[in-house]
Amino acid sequence: GQQVMQIPQYQHVQEGEDFTTYCNSSTTLSNIQWYKQRPGGHPVFLIQLVKSGEVKKQKRLTFQFGEAKKNSSLHITATQTTDVGTYFCAGRAAGNKLTFGGGTRVLVKP
Amino acid sequence: GAGVSQSPRYKVAKRGQDVALRCDPISGHVSLFWYQQALGQGPEFLTYFQNEAQLDKSGLPSDRFFAERPEGSVSTLKIQRTQQEDSAVYLCASSLSPVDTQYFGPGTRLTVL
Numbered sequence: 001g002q003q004v005m006q007i008p009q010y011q012h013v014q015e016g017e018d019f020t021t022y023c024n025s026s027t028t029l030s031n032i033q034w035y036k037q038r039p040g041g042h043p044v045f046l047i048q049l050v051k052s053g054e055v056k057k058q059k060r061l062t063f064q065f066g067e068a069k070k071n072s073s074l075h076i077t078a079t080q081t082t083d084v085g086t087y088f089c090a091g092r093a094a095g096n097k098l099t100f101g102g103g104t105r106v107l108v109k110p
Numbered sequence: 111g112a113g114v115s116q117s118p119r120y121k122v123a124k125r126g127q128d129v130a131l132r133c134d135p136i137s138g139h140v141s142l143f144w145y146q147q148a149l150g151q152g153p154e155f156l157t158y159f160q161n162e163a164q165l166d167k168s169g170l171p172s173d174r175f176f177a178e179r180p181e182g183s184v185s186t187l188k189i190q191r192t193q194q195e196d197s198a199v200y201l202c203a204s205s206l207s208p209v210d211t212q213y214f215g216p217g218t219r220l221t222v223l
Contacts (some may be wrong), residue, residue, distance in 0.1 A: 004152075006152075015195065017116065031209075033211075033212075035214075042201060042214040042215060042216050042217050043153065043201070043214045044214070045211045045212065045213065048211065065157070088152050088153070090152075090153075092209070095166070096158055096165070096208035097155050097158065097166060097168075097169075098143075098168065098212065099151045099155065100145075100152035100154070100155075101152055102151060102152050103151075105150050110178075
């Protein structure tokens with residue numbers, strides 16, 4: 001079945017630094033979504049990418065969908081303590097089912 | 111407006127007991143999804159409803175798991191004869207249509223002793 005992998009599993013970042021987390025699917029996706037889950041919380045929708053090569057920005061967050069629609073990345077600039085949490089990508093291939101990656105857990109060192 | 115709500119928020123069950131977890135989706139949302147999230151993992155799809163119809167139950171781990179949404183609104187996930195490996199957070203999400211943004215509830219944390 002479809003698999004979605006995320007790397008790295010953990011990201012320790014100094015406050016103010018940039019980092020990127022990557023998402024790779026075993027199958028071509030119709031779209032990909034990104035969610036953020038704070039410790040003890042539930043996943044909160046961030047963005048959806050649909051088109052090949054699409055790039056979307058939300059303030060300090062930049063999301064990219066690969067040309068082959070099998071991978072995606074999230075880049076955060078000038079990391080803040082409010083960025084702490086786990087970032088999940090979730091891919092939709094055929095049908096309505098979302099397959100989540102294992103997440104990247106972000107810890108920020110002040 | 112109100113978001114997705116789930117109850118109970120926490121449930122402790124003895125092995126072998128049956129449990130029922132409730133999800134109240136956002137009003138008007140046609141699609142409803144159940145996920146299981148083990149500690150340190152991403153949510154894993156269990157089942158999907160469009161209105162009252164259960165269109166995909168491919169993620170249910172065994173025949174001990176059963177979900178229903180009889181009137182196309184509130185949904186219940188039932189687990190019979192709970193086992194320790196059923197311990198997880200059970201998340202419900204709803205969306206306007208199957209491909210729209212999914213809004214998650216706070217989850218029910220199930221602990222089976």
